[in-house]
Structure formats: C-alpha cells, structure tokens
Amino acid sequence: MDVSLSGASLPWQQPQLDRLLASWNSGRLPHAWLFVGSAGSGKLAFIRRFGNLLLCRQPHAGQPCGTCQDCRLLLAGTHPDWLLLQPEGKQLKIDQIREAIDFAQNTAQRAGVKLIVLQPAEALNANAANALLKMLEEPPPSTYFFLLGEQPGLLLPTLRSRCQRLVFATPAAATALEWLQTAGLSGSDAALCLTLARGAPLQALALARQGAAAGFQRLLQTLQALLEGRSTVVQAARHCEDLGIAAAIDYQLLGLSALLLNLQAAQPLALSELQPLQQQLQPRSGLGLLRRLHTLQQHLQAARRLALATNNANPLLVLEALFADWCQLASAAASP
Ligand SMILES: [Zn+2]
Structure with a gap:
C-alpha cells in the first residue's frame, strides 16, 4: 500500500x-x-x-x-x-x-x-x-x-x-528509521535509503521500493572492480546503465561526499558499504587525491544537472566519462 x-x-x-x-x-x-x-x-x-x-x-x-x-x-x-x-x-x-x-x-x-x-x-x-x-x-x-x-x-x-x-x-533520523522499518524495510536498507533521500522519509521509502539499496551496492561493486583494474570503463558503464542515469550519478555523489567527509575531515564513514573503496584510497591519500575527488564531485554535479535538464544525453557515454574520472583517482592514489 x-x-x-x-x-x-x-x-x-x-x-x-x-x-x-x-x-x-x-x-x-x-x-x-x-x-x-x-x-x-x-x-x-x-x-x-x-x-x-x-x-x-x-x-x-x-x-x-x-x-x-x-x-x-x-x-x-x-x-x-x-x-x-x-x-x-x-x-x-x-x-x-x-x-x-x-x-x-x-x-x-x-x-x-x-x-x-x-x-x-x-x-x-x-x-x-x-x-x-x-x-x-x-x-x-x-x-x-x-x-x-x-x-x-x-x-x-x-x-x-x-x-x-x-x-x-524533516524528522529526526531515529524517528524516520523506525517508521521506515514499520513500513517493511530492513534496518540497513532503511539507513541507506534515508541517507540517499537526505533524511526525507517518504522519499526514502520511494527509493527503497525502486530498489535503491541494491542499485547503490551494484554501483559500489562496479567502482571497486574498476579501481582494482578488474573492469574497464566501458564494462562498468554497461553494468550500471539500467540504474538510470540520474540514480547512477546520485549514488556516485553520495558515495563521494561520504568519502570526502572521511578523508578530509576525518569523520567516521557514514555508510559502512563504502569501507572497501575507502580502504583502497585512504592509505595513499594526499593533496593530489583530494583535489581529484573535488574535481570529480564537480563533474558529477554538472552531469547531474545536464541529465535533469535534457532527456537526450547518452547514458552510456556520460557514465563512461565519469568512470574514467574515477580511474584517474586510482592513479592519483598510487602517486600522491
Ligand atoms: Zn470515511
């Protein structure tokens, strides 16, 4: 219902x-x-x-x-x-x-x-x-x-x-999480979707019903494979194409801002799902990496605006370009 x-x-x-x-x-x-x-x-x-x-x-x-x-x-x-x-x-x-x-x-x-x-x-x-x-x-x-x-x-x-x-x-997170669980979400899906929805509970429920938790996990696994050299940007883009361009960008933005908070401000990771990515980047983090993370954030925001403004962007091409940016992060991490 x-x-x-x-x-x-x-x-x-x-x-x-x-x-x-x-x-x-x-x-x-x-x-x-x-x-x-x-x-x-x-x-x-x-x-x-x-x-x-x-x-x-x-x-x-x-x-x-x-x-x-x-x-x-x-x-x-x-x-x-x-x-x-x-x-x-x-x-x-x-x-x-x-x-x-x-x-x-x-x-x-x-x-x-x-x-x-x-x-x-x-x-x-x-x-x-x-x-x-x-x-x-x-x-x-x-x-x-x-x-x-x-x-x-x-x-x-x-x-x-x-x-x-x-x-x-927007209600307190504890209130929203309790309500989402009453609506049938698991604790971890509720937490993830509430974060994706920036704390808005009905938005979180709608996202959960669209499969956002699984979509976010898939995007993270794709990034992981990409950064470890197990996948190419073309394969990565194909793997995430059916998430929809707006969602695929939103998930990247969410992961990226949580990583930035963690690397830059030494705050604990907001989402435990990000731990593998964070471990890959953190040991070699340096100014070069932070700069590249910020540049990537700007690229993602620009791509998001474009995706919302027009319906005719080629999702595969947009995703390939963004994933290529993520690959550069790996090389930045390798040589700080
Ligand atoms: Zn009545």
Whole structure:
C-alpha cells in the first residue's frame, strides 16, 4: 500500500495536524495555507490525511473511517470536492488555475468543503500565480487552498503573504528509521535509503521500493572492480546503465561526499558499504587525491544537472566519462 496515498498518519506530523484541527474545530481555519518542507518530508501525505478527516462522513476517534463513500472516493483520487493540481510538464499553468476557479465556484458536492492542493507551488508560472492570487484575494466560500513547496522564496511575495505558513521539518533520523522499518524495510536498507533521500522519509521509502539499496551496492561493486583494474570503463558503464542515469550519478555523489567527509575531515564513514573503496584510497591519500575527488564531485554535479535538464544525453557515454574520472583517482592514489 502506498503510504502517501493511504491517508495513514505520519508520526512526526502530529503537531501540524493538531494545529489544523484546532483551527478547524474553532471554525476559523484560514482559507489559504503554504506548507513548506523538503521533498519527501510528507506534505502531500499530510494534506491527504487532513482532507480525508474533513471529508469523511463518519470519522472516529480522530481517524477517517476508510470505508465510507467519501473515503473511498478520496483514496481513488476521484472525490468531487478534492482537487490536486500538479505540473503538466514542468509548470502549473493558467488552464489549471482556470480549472481550480471553476471548481471553487461550484457548490461543494458532498461534505460542504472543497480542498484545492497545488504541488509544488513553485511550479506556478507567472500567469497562473497571478490568477491564483486574484482568487485568494476574494476567496470563494468553503474552499481551502494548500500550496505545497520546498522553496517558498520562489513564490510571488504577494501570494506568499496571503497564506498561513506551516513548516514541515524533516524528522529526526531515529524517528524516520523506525517508521521506515514499520513500513517493511530492513534496518540497513532503511539507513541507506534515508541517507540517499537526505533524511526525507517518504522519499526514502520511494527509493527503497525502486530498489535503491541494491542499485547503490551494484554501483559500489562496479567502482571497486574498476579501481582494482578488474573492469574497464566501458564494462562498468554497461553494468550500471539500467540504474538510470540520474540514480547512477546520485549514488556516485553520495558515495563521494561520504568519502570526502572521511578523508578530509576525518569523520567516521557514514555508510559502512563504502569501507572497501575507502580502504583502497585512504592509505595513499594526499593533496593530489583530494583535489581529484573535488574535481570529480564537480563533474558529477554538472552531469547531474545536464541529465535533469535534457532527456537526450547518452547514458552510456556520460557514465563512461565519469568512470574514467574515477580511474584517474586510482592513479592519483598510487602517486600522491
Ligand atoms: Zn470515511
């Protein structure tokens, strides 16, 4: 079951839920909200949960029943009083805001309230943002807007100022790990995927379900073979091609930054999986090696930006070039 769709509550979001419910129960729920938090911190899961509580016909002990028709419609994504707007392509466009205006002007069909969710709000283009602002200035009755964003600084200031802000911090690692294990991950997969997701639990769960732990291990083994001279860059690239270019680069970046922290700042290795690589590099580490690690980090970041910006990069060629950089590390390690 997809936790982000199920409306299940996330343990670290109780303070936010309490705040919205108190506001709702007092009859003074502000009509526009800006939820701020990193990707994967659970903002969308939260608003689904809150929306479910408002729309459920027979909530019990603070829980939606999960079985009434409203709950079922919401779970299916077809509730007539719930509108989720996500980018078509890369932007939230004016036509989508027009859809929201039509939606807001209709009478609520079932529960008496309507919810409009925009995710991510930063994707609003200028026309769409202005149209939304007009609507927020004269809010339609019984309609609540939830703008979900990672970088509120990118939003129109006038739009921002119309919204009540609610922050969704990334939970403490221990809380996130416990939740991931409750969701069925092993301890080591949970730790690895949480690191890959930079601490965002829902992102970590999504990565785990995409096989990120096994993918990361495969990438490390490939690098190991490459640096030991058991593999060529061409073979290495072929071995990692099906990970997807973005993931293959992300895994390298993750491994590299953990190695850098260890070699440069003498911090313990964040991921035990990196020990073989670290042992290969550390005995001969020197300024030349650190410089090359930093250069490789820049190459990886540039390749990542390019891979995200275009869909037509040849993954094999990109990976071959990056693996060739790793090979140079080995020669740097050999002659500090
Ligand atoms: Zn229900």
